[in-house]
Amino acid sequence: MIKAAYLHIPFCEHICHYCDFNKVFLKNQPVDEYLQQMDVEMKKTVERFPTENLDTIFVGGGTPTSLSASQLEVFLTSIHEHLPFQKDTVEFTFEANPGDLTNDKLKVLKDFHVNRLSFGVQSFNDELLKRIGRSHRAKDVFQSITNAREVGFENISIDLIYSLPDQTVEDFEETLKTALALEMEHYSAYSLIIEPKTVFYNLMNKGKLPLPSQEEEARMYEVLLEEMAKHNYHQYEISNFAKVGLESRHNITYWANEQYYGIGAGAHSYVQGVRRANVGPLTHYMKSIDETGFPYKEEHNVTVQEQMEEEMFLGLRKTEGVSKGHFKEKFGKALDDVFSKEIQEHIEKGLLQWNGDQLSLTKKGKFLGNEVFQSFIGVN
Incomplete structure (x- = not known):
């Protein structure tokens, strides 16, 4: 929705x-x-x-x-x-x-x-x-x-x-x-x-x-x-x-990596598993609307693996972090299994922590957030 x-x-x-x-x-x-x-x-x-x-x-x-x-x-x-x-x-x-x-x-x-x-x-x-x-x-x-x-x-x-x-x-x-x-x-x-x-x-x-x-x-x-x-x-x-x-x-x-419309020149959207980018220049944007009603310059079907990675590097920005239960419900896989290596490494460095069901940044991790986020991109 x-x-x-x-x-x-x-x-x-x-x-x-x-x-x-x-x-x-x-x-x-x-x-x-x-x-x-x-x-x-x-x-x-x-x-x-x-x-x-x-x-x-x-x-x-x-x-x-x-x-x-x-x-x-x-x-x-x-x-x-x-x-x-x-x-x-x-x-x-x-x-x-x-x-x-x-x-x-x-x-x-x-x-x-x-x-x-x-x-x-x-x-x-x-x-x-x-x-x-x-x-x-x-x-x-x-x-x-x-x-x-x-x-x-x-x-x-x-x-x-x-x-x-x-x-x-x-x-x-x-x-x-x-x-x-x-x-x-x-x-x-x-x-x-x-x-x-x-x-x-x-x-x-x-x-x-x-x-x-x-x-x-x-x-x-x-x-x-x-x-x-x-x-x-x-x-x-x-x-x-x-x-x-x-x-x-x-x-x-x-x-929370949820769906959203993106309207206007250069806007981005995420709808039905597809990320779309609108053309940026005004003349191109308006011409695209005239011709097709839609101004998309890029459409990318997000794979399940990419969705899971996005769930991590976006969700870990939140203070509450990522919910293990929500992850399993959304993807049918255990968070610990998919990213066990990355999670353990950052816990050992003092950058991530478990708080019950939630995986979140520590205070030290907030200062080094980009290092943590990048580690979840392109994981096989």
Whole structure:
């Protein structure tokens, strides 16, 4: 059963130096035409892969809030027309850029039953924000949150990035202090990853990107864990923290390796055992929709072995880990038998642990998560 939908709005008013997501500058783009094609894709997708009520809808980008209020209304009308969900029970998230969310846009979102906002804050240091290519400043975050609360949003998340160029542990501590003082319902904090085809990647190759050391990065993560625990935020995944009961259902769907729709240019989906990737360039996306109703550039039938591997490297991101009983029920095989060698090696290294039925990362394992995850890929 498909319980989640991701919808991609690729437009941005500014391109951040670290971003490798599918995105384009907003100016002079065929935004209205793109939204019309997304409407077609939604309709065709649900007709081809019908499901009952979705549990979670997530609109990401790009910058979804770069759309005008009237464009948001058109887009949200399409979602309500084509996607099956109950407005009173769905988790309906919009990613937002601080400073983009005017009161008229907030009202449109609220009127169309969006009930969760995720602000891409990254840092509260204005100089650092400038350096990483963000267009907002700290004051914009405070104002945007105030405006959202006034309109009635009660579930707000903040994204942070650490290990940024020239960032110190002390600077990250200050950003955390400011973020936690806002008492959000949810926080995500990710270590910077340098991706190809980004400004930072080019600077790094020229030796012009002064990044913190591995030791400093590890200390930032340690501070993150300490401060979140001190403020009673539940860590339910390596990089995600929430007040109890307000964990992101969309995130959990992904890490639980469940099915989800992916709508829009560059979006990915996982439906009926097939992973599909949509074409990224807008003109190609819209042409594909015109010709076939579907914009797929890749379709991969996931083998049972691949599904089991994904169950491990996605599921182990969750604090609760992977359930032995659920694994057996899902695949008809014992977790210990399929991955006995890998599990035992990581237990001996102090990276994995059994807690009753659950296999999970230890505290040490959280710092070396990628090493653990990679060991479950390509296992024969």
